[in-house]
Amino acid sequence: MIKCVKCGEVDAIAKSGIVRGKQRYYCGKCDYYFTLSSEQPLTINHKRHPATILDIARELQISKSTVSRALHGHSDINEQTRKAVLETARRMEYQPNLLAYGLAKNKSMTVGIIVPEFINSFFPFIIIGAQEVANPAGYHVLICQSNESYPTEVANTNVLLSSRVDGLLVSLTGETPNIDHFKKFERAGIPVVYFNRVCKDTNVSQVIVDDYDGAFKGVVHLIENGCRRIAHIAGPPNLQISQNRLKGYLDALAQHGIEKDDSLIVSYDLNPQQATLCAKQLFDLPTPPDGLFAVNDPAAIAAMLVAKERGIKIPEELAVVGFSNEPTSALIEPGLTTLAQPMGDIGRTAIKMLFDQIESEDHETIEPETRVLKTTLIVRGSSLKHK
Amino acid sequence: MIKCVKCGEVDAIAKSGIVRGKQRYYCGKCDYYFTLSSEQPLTINHKRHPATILDIARELQISKSTVSRALHGHSDINEQTRKAVLETARRMEYQPNLLAYGLAKNKSMTVGIIVPEFINSFFPFIIIGAQEVANPAGYHVLICQSNESYPTEVANTNVLLSSRVDGLLVSLTGETPNIDHFKKFERAGIPVVYFNRVCKDTNVSQVIVDDYDGAFKGVVHLIENGCRRIAHIAGPPNLQISQNRLKGYLDALAQHGIEKDDSLIVSYDLNPQQATLCAKQLFDLPTPPDGLFAVNDPAAIAAMLVAKERGIKIPEELAVVGFSNEPTSALIEPGLTTLAQPMGDIGRTAIKMLFDQIESEDHETIEPETRVLKTTLIVRGSSLKHK
């Protein structure tokens, strides 16, 4: 029979509905509603939970505030107490719960970084640069891959928002039409620094390389090596890098009296296969190009492979210049002439700017800043027609 | 003058020390100690904090429990209430606070992954495989780079422990002597799955490829292509992959009646520069090798570059076989014959095994399992002496 939880009475019990699948009872004697506690006898889950400051406090018979202060080397702590706490913490393998810390301090000690991909070495180098600065500062980095997909990028922003990152580093996808989805961070007071692939919006902090200058140098180099019909595999038009590199290409041509030929400019969405298609399209032209400037190394390499397949000699029949200087560019044959970007510096600079904003009391007052790094032309076999 | 905070009295006030830099007062009348509250008139920091369920609750004049239940589609929620909550949440750009969630549920929805590096494409492909499974399941992946350094690996484990990851994927560094530092996870009930680079400890879950078989196939391939003095650039001895690939190499030789020559086996610590040194050492031998089996592609490629430098013809004078099939192996000239590893599968399999353990009620009862995937010999120019 059912006994009342309060008075122990059996007779005055009446059923009174079912709540969330459980029978509810009513004791008429003490006017008390109740449901029987969970069937399983509440065997406390003895899975050893990680030690908390409370465990340390209990062990030492002190209060958790004291433990907390001891662990953080706060002032106003007796040296012996501090020693004892530290020792006990070590013994109990105490690891602070970053979730609780984050909740209490409203600071997750995490920064997010969204990159389009990390199969090529370009972004990994940047990430490593960023981590070199973040980790010693006690921050860790949550890496998201947008996979060159705008919806994925938006999804990433929500994940990072949920994770309450303290700041965000972003390089946009080739199809990101605008940066509205990053305005959420602004509204939440979370600083954002864009790098490499940025949007036209100038009211943000960003770290870029001098794409115009790099492209200009690369194309001039091709011209100096005797190229007259120089093609360009251009990046997606939404990105500044594409626009600026295209501009550098065009200006270099113009300054050397070479007429622009629209059929020599093909657009590439950063998808590997598409680079191959672009190259084929160029080589199929009635008068194929004798030089090629690609918006990045993977595209240049893809074009080189197509050229090889077709027996087009590099650099004699086609001189090629890429952009970024990924490690593979040195391995391929002939070596790919390219514009080296200081990838580690990009990462380090971007995250330092981010930390400046995080640490400034009032993010609003920080002036958005654009940091421009230089590229270096690395000359290899792919462009040297007359050695 | 100073007024008592309790009784408002002015005369009975006495100074009583300074606490943490602030003057403390004592009211003799009501026997009460106090310090004056912070000078700044407590202007509530109006930085718009992200919306919480409490904000939604206030907006809708309901309790936060109801909001929580509505957001999670729990039963026992009025359809209209649910709609209203969802709508308000959308309007307020509500993003659940994962820190608070994690604290409450004791579940961070995060899994950690420790890799030695991610400059080469090998680990990135595995990570992508893992994310393909993790992200749709609502988990995110905290990527740590041990940078082939044992102390860094240990540091990584502590970070991940602090972050209260729900599970861990690990590929060891070349210098990790034992896996004691992962026992912490076991003690905390956090499942760990090792992949690719594992230790001899058999009492753990792991995903590996059949290294012995791959190495055997690769070396047999070299023998069939006429090599008789086959060198081996071996990995660090602490790793199973090194041991098994070495064993496959030795057995292949033995089965084909080729005497083992210790001078042909050099050890490589996975450091890029060291691979070059190893190659030089081999090529400097009185009787240099006519075939080379390297423990991984980067080492094979490094050796190929040294060979080129020295005018050693590949494959005529030296046939080369690598391991892993990284994208670069197809780009280099001649193409590198190698044993393809199913990298995406490794990542997917490993994280699925991890999830199985995470989701099982009682991790202890899970039998450690070793999943072995197959390698495929990819034949390219680097090994075909007689075409």
Add this chain to the structure above:
DNA sequence: CACACTATTGCAAACCATTGCAGGGTTGTA
């Protein structure tokens, strides 16, 4: 109307660490 029962909602504890303030004990000094 009394009662059983359903559907829905609210209350409060719990998760763990931080921190402002209260208040204890002790030392120094006039």
Add this chain to the structure above:
DNA sequence: TACAACCCTGCAATGGTTTGCAATAGTGTG
């Protein structure tokens, strides 16, 4: 002796979410 100053420690609220249980309103039935 009285009081200022110091040193140290504890209490309790806070942060955002989940969830067991209590409680309410409403519905149906005899």
